[in-house]
Amino acid sequence: DAKTTQPNSMESNEEEPVHLPCNHSTISGTDYIHWYRQLPSQGPEYVIHGLTSNVNNRMASLAIAEDRKSSTLILHRATLRDAAVYYCILRAVSDNTGKLIFGQGTTLQVKP
Amino acid sequence: DGGITQSPKYLFRKEGQNVTLSCEQNLNHDAMYWYRQDPGQGLRLIYYSQIVNDFQKGDIAEGYSVSREKKESFPLTVTSAQKNPTAFYLCASRFTAKNIQYFGAGTRLSVL
Numbered sequence: 001d002a003k004t005t006q007p008n009s010m011e012s013n014e015e016e017p018v019h020l021p022c023n024h025s026t027i028s029g030t031d032y033i034h035w036y037r038q039l040p041s042q043g044p045e046y047v048i049h050g051l052t053s054n055v056n057n058r059m060a061s062l063a064i065a066e067d068r069k070s071s072t073l074i075l076h077r078a079t080l081r082d083a084a085v086y087y088c089i090l091r092a093v094s095d096n097t098g099k100l101i102f103g104q105g106t107t108l109q110v111k112p
Numbered sequence: 113d114g115g116i117t118q119s120p121k122y123l124f125r126k127e128g129q130n131v132t133l134s135c136e137q138n139l140n141h142d143a144m145y146w147y148r149q150d151p152g153q154g155l156r157l158i159y160y161s162q163i164v165n166d167f168q169k170g171d172i173a174e175g176y177s178v179s180r181e182k183k184e185s186f187p188l189t190v191t192s193a194q195k196n197p198t199a200f201y202l203c204a205s206r207f208t209a210k211n212i213q214y215f216g217a218g219t220r221l222s223v224l
Contacts, residue, residue, distance in 0.1 A: 032211070034211075036213075041218075042217060043116075043204070043216050044155070044204075044213075044215050045214075046212045046214070049212075087154065097162065098145075098160075098213065099145070099157055100145075100155075101157075102154030102156070103154050104154050105154060
């Protein structure tokens with residue numbers, strides 16, 4: 001399985017944008033990039049996913065590098081509720097089991 | 113409301129005892145998953161089921177058992193063979209069309 005590398009932790013100020021990076025230099029052409037986040041003492045929740053093009057939804061934006069070896073999750077205006085562990089996960093399109101392989105993720109701290 | 117319900121929220125196990133964690137979903141999803149999370153770590157896959165009456169081992173299945181007799185239910189039994197069961201257990205189901213997993217709120221298991 002292709003692996004991802006994320007910083008252990010990041011800090012942000014409330015109401016400022018946050019850019020969470022993810023490196024995946026061994027990504028294959030058919031791997032989707034998924035992002036989930038886990039608030040304290042809760043189950044993870046889906047944030048966004050993409051293949052090649054940048055993606056936007058009501059929660060966040062996903063910017064994918066042209067060579068697909070890295071991606072960035074963008075929270076446009078961080079709130080205190082966005083403090084969570086953010087996981088960047090690769091999923092092969094050929095894998096119909098739906099299994100997700102979680103790394104340690106990035107712990108985002110949001111300061112008021 | 114549609115979602116995934118895990119019970120109980122907290123569970124205590126005595127030495128040599130088997131305990132069963134409940135997971136119920138009303139999202140009409142075919143696939144369901146069990147993960148284990150240790151403090152400060154990412155999630156690890158225990159078992160998964162893509163269809164009723166069928167399930168597969170994940171990465172850390174030893175000491176656990178599951179059943180999938182109904183589409184809505186995927187209970188996990190932590191057997192006495194699991195020597196280090198203290199962890200946060202998370203159940204998920206998958207929306208196949210977009211390959212998104214939805215998680216329950218988790219069960220925290222401790223050993224007395």
